[in-house]
Amino acid sequence: MKITPLAFDSMGTRSMATYVETKDVGVLIDPSVSLATRRYNLPPHPVEFARMDKHWELIKSYAKKAAVLIVTHYHYDHHNPWEPEIYRDKILLMKHPTEKINQSQRKRASFFLKQLADLPKSLQFSDSEEFRFGDTLLRFSPPVFHGTNPRLGYVTEVLIDDGRGYRAIHTSDVEGPAIDDQLQFILENKPDLVILDGPLTYMLGFRYSAQHLNQSIKNMVKLIDGGVEDLVIDHHFMRDLKYLDRIKEVYEFADEKGCKVESAAEYVGQPIEMFEAKRRDLYRVQPVEELKGKVDFKKLIP
Numbered sequence: 001m002k003i004t005p006l007a008f009d010s011m012g013t014r015s016m017a018t019y020v021e022t023k024d025v026g027v028l029i030d031p032s033v034s035l036a037t038r039r040y041n042l043p044p045h046p047v048e049f050a051r052m053d054k055h056w057e058l059i060k061s062y063a064k065k066a067a068v069l070i071v072t073h074y075h076y077d078h079h080n081p082w083e084p085e086i087y088r089d090k091i092l093l094m095k096h097p098t099e100k101i102n103q104s105q106r107k108r109a110s111f112f113l114k115q116l117a118d119l120p121k122s123l124q125f126s127d128s129e130e131f132r133f134g135d136t137l138l139r140f141s142p143p144v145f146h147g148t149n150p151r152l153g154y155v156t157e158v159l160i161d162d163g164r165g166y167r168a169i170h171t172s173d174v175e176g177p178a179i180d181d182q183l184q185f186i187l188e189n190k191p192d193l194v195i196l197d198g199p200l201t202y203m204l205g206f207r208y209s210a211q212h213l214n215q216s217i218k219n220m221v222k223l224i225d226g227g228v229e230d231l232v233i234d235h236h237f238m239r240d241l242k243y244l245d246r247i248k249e250v251y252e253f254a255d256e257k258g259c260k261v262e263s264a265a266e267y268v269g270q271p272i273e274m275f276e277a278k279r280r281d282l283y284r285v286q287p288v289e290e291l292k293g294k295v296d297f298k299k300l301i302p
Contacts, residue, residue, distance in 0.1 A: 001162040003193065006062060007033045007055035008264035009238035012048065012275040014077040015055060016235050018170055018195060019062045022162040024134030028066035029158060029170050031059045031086060034077035036239075036276050045282040048275045060086055067091060068133070070126070072172035073146060073155040074101075074108040081112040084119055092120040093138065095156050096127045100143035102153035126156055135163025141185040147175040147200065148212050157182070159189045167191040175200045175208070175236050176216035183219045186228075193230040194223060195264070198237025201246045202277070213246065220250045224259045234264040241277045 001022050007015035015033040019026065033055045035044040044052075063069065063086040071079045071094040080086075095101070097109030116123070124131070126140040139161070143154035155172035169191040174182040176199055186194060199216045200208040223231065231254065237243055244251070254261040265272045275282065 001160065001164075001166045001168065003168055003195075004062070005195070005232070005234075005264035005268055006058050008234045009236070009276065010234050010263035010265035010272050010274060011055070011270060012051035012273045013055050014235075014276070015059075016078065016170065016172065016195070016197065017055070017059050017062075019066065020160050020168065022133075022136040022160070022164075024136040024163070025068055026062075026066040027068045027070065027138065027160065028059075028062055029070045030072055030078040030172065031063050031069055032056075032076060032078050032080040033059060034075075036279075039276050039279045042279050042283055045275070045279055045286070046288055047282055047286065048279070051273075051275060056080075063087075063090070068093060068131075068138070070138075070158060071095060071112075072158065072170075073153060074105040074112060075146075075152075075173070076108075078172070079108075079112060081108070081115045084112075084115040084117075087116055088119045089121045092116070092123045093126040093129075093131060093140070094123065095143070095154070096125040100127065100154045102150060105153040126158075137161040137163065139189065142181070144174060144182045144185070145179055146173045148178050148208070157185050159185075159191065161189075168193040168195070170195045171197050173197045173235065176212065177219050178212040178215045183222065186223060187226050190226070191228060193232070194228050195232045195234070196220075196223075197235040198233040198243075199246065200236045201243065202236070202240035204240075204246075217247055217249050220247065221253050224250070224254050224257050224261075229259055230267075231259060231261045232264055232267050233261060238263055238272075238274055239277050241274065 004019040006017040068091045131138045139159040141157035146152040
C-alpha cells in the first residue's frame with residue numbers, strides 16, 4: 001500500500017486530502033482544501049492562497065488517477081461542491097446526507113448532491129459499510145462526533161486494508177481522539193498506520209477543554225500501545241505553534257515503543273509550513289492590503 005498525504009495543515013492549508021493506492025485500486029479521501037477566513041483578526045495571506053491553489057491542482061491530478069473518491073463529511077476543507085467534475089465516472093462513497101448529521105452539513109450535503117447530478121459512476125452512502133475492490137477492503141465507522149460533541153456534526157473514519165497484511169486508518173475530523181467510539185473503531189481494526197486529526201489545542205480553554213486534551217493524550221498512548229507503528233497527527237493539531245509541548249507524553253511513549261509520530265509534511269519528507277498558525281509572521285514579513293472584495297470567503301469556511 002502506498003499512502004500519499006496531498007494537502008494538510010502542516011503543509012500550509014486546511015485539508016486532510018490523502019491518496020491511497022493498493023494493487024487493486026486508487027482511493028482519494030476528502031478531495032478538497034480550504035483556508036481560515038480569519039486568524040489573529042487577519043484574512044489569509046497571499047502566500048496561503050498560492051499554496052491552496054497549488055494543493056487544489058495536486059488534488060485534482062490525483063482525482064483523475066483514483067477510481068474511488070471518499071467524502072467523510074461536508075465541511076469545505078473535505079469536499080468541494082463547486083468543482084463537481086472531479087467525480088465524473090468515479091465511485092463515490094460519501095457520508096450519509098440526512099442521517100447523523102447537523103443542520104449545516106445537511107444543507108451542504110443536499111447542495112452537493114444537486115451539483116453532482118449524474119456525474120459519478122456510482123454513489124453509495126458509506127456509514128458503517130464495507131466495500132471490496134479485489135483484495136482491498138474499505139471499512140467505514142459509524143458516524144462519530146466531529147470533535148467532542150455533535151455541535152459540528154458527525155464524520156466517518158475509514159479503514160483501508162490492502163489484503164496483504166497492511167492496514168491504515170484515516171480518522172477525519174475527530175479532534176483528538178477524546179471520545180470512546182472514535183478510539184474504538186481504530187483499536188478494533190488494528191491498523192499499522194493512523195492518519196489522525198489531532199487535538200484542537202489552538203482553541204484550548206475556549207472550544208477545547210483541558211479534560212479533552214488529557215483524554216486525547218491517554219487515547220493516543222492506547223493506540224501506540226495497541227500496536228500502531230506510524231501515527232501521523234495533523235489537521236486541527238497543526239494550527240498550534242506549541243503543538244510539540246501539548247502532547248509530550250505521546251512523543252515520549254512513542255519513542256519507548258518504537259512508534260513513529262510525525263506530521264503529514266514530515267511523513268512525505270517536506271518541511272513543516274504552518275501558514276495559518278504563522279499568519280501574523282507572514283503579514284509582518286510580507287505586508288499586504290486586506291483582501292476584502294477580492295475573495296469569496298464563504299468558500300473558505302470549513
